[in-house]
Amino acid sequence: RAGIWNIGAEGQYVVGGIAGSAVAVYFFDVEAVWLLPLMAIAGILGGMFYASIAAFLRIKYQVNEILVTLMLSYVAVFFLSAMLQGPLQDPSGFNFPESRMFHDSALLPIIWQGTRVHIGLIIAILLSFIAWFGIKKHMFGMQIKISGSAPRAAKFAGFDDNKTVWYSLLISGGLAGLAGLFEAAGPAGQLTPGLPSxxxxxxxxxxxxxxxxxxxxxxxxxxxxxxxxxxxxxxxxxxxxxxxxxxxxxxxxxxxxxxxxxxxxxxxxxxxxxxxx
Known part of the structure; x- marks a missing residue:
């Protein structure tokens, strides 16, 4: 809607999964209710950081965000491989490229017993309604729509193009990073090379x-x-x-x-x- 094309959500998804999983591995022996929220925050920040690279290059050097985000997706996959053969590798995993199995407090609660449906489904629905409210009822949503459909009108209205780029990429990157963490802390229960799906x-x-x-x-x-x-x-x-x-x-x-x-x-x-x- 903002005219910003984030094609590399896959890379932000992977980096978010790595960041959130790193928290789970670091606090491997900790059983606390704050662990899962901390992992979610780390996943969001990881995705936002990776998306900020494209935002910075777009604003500073006018580099096309489509190419940057797409190419960074492949970098993220290699970074995942390096982490699973280095700092995040399970020391008792017979040299397999995977992390430790997460502690129970680091796993997403199952909301439908007998299936793999976890609380991430409810969070996704809530985020969809929050996004709808932000686009339909908030000034920020109007700024995004006008910037994407009529850039010249957005300039006359006093909207900052740079802020639109930053907000759009950071929000989408954060959501992609959260999705990556949900994949690792949900069905998989650990960080594996199969995270990029x-x-x-x-x-x-x-x-x-x-x-x-x-x-x-x-x-x-x-x-x-x-x-x-x-x-x-x-x-x-x-x-x-x-x-x-x-x-x-x-x-x-x-x-x-x-x-x-x-x-x-x-x-x-x-x-x-x-x-x-």
Whole structure:
């Protein structure tokens, strides 16, 4: 909505997971209620820090944030590998590149017994409504919408473009970092090389399917989640490759964008050329 394209949410997701997991590993023997909130704060700050690199380069040197955030995603994956073979590696893990198993106080509480559904679902729903309120009812949301749709009008209104860039990237980076921490402290229960699951890139499809609406994200994310579950079943039943899920999601995005073009523009097959008198 702000005209700022954070394509590298995957990198911020990974760095947030690393930062939050580092807290869990450092306080491995501690059992306290403050541990999980501290991990969440670390994950948010990790994602915000990684997104701030793109914001700084965009404002200071006019570097395109699409390229910066995308390339930093690959750097984050290598950084994860270095951490799992160094400071965060489990000393009793037979040299496997993974961290210790988190303490029970560092794991997200399960809200539906017998499943892997944890409290992160409730937090995601709350954050969606907070984002909706901020965009619809707050001056900051108006600033974002005007800056993205009419940059010149935003300048006449006195909105600071640099602040819009900073706020947009820091908020999105913080949320991506929190998601990375939820993945590590949720189903996995430890930091592993499998943390980068392309969820950051999938979030782009989710956002477009929701037409950039915070509440719509709840429904579009459910659709994409069903595609993941269905893709796993198809792999098992029909012996299809893992990439079938990504192919389906990519086709879904392209068809959606094509429908947008056909709705907004009129397709003219032949154009009549008027002869000068």
């Amino acid at each position: 392309f969820y950051g890139f999938t979030a782009i499809i989710v956002a477009f399917l929701a037409r950039l609406h915070p509440i719509g994200v709840l429904f579009s994310s459910l659709l994409i989640a069903l595609s993941y579950v269905g893709g796993e079943n198809v792999q098992i039943d029909y012996n299809l490759p893992k990439s079938i899920t990504q192919i389906f999601q990519g086709m879904l995005l392209f068809y959606f964008l094509a429908c947008d073009i056909l709705i907004k523009y009129k397709v003219v097959l032949f154009k009549t050329i008027r002869q000068p008198l």
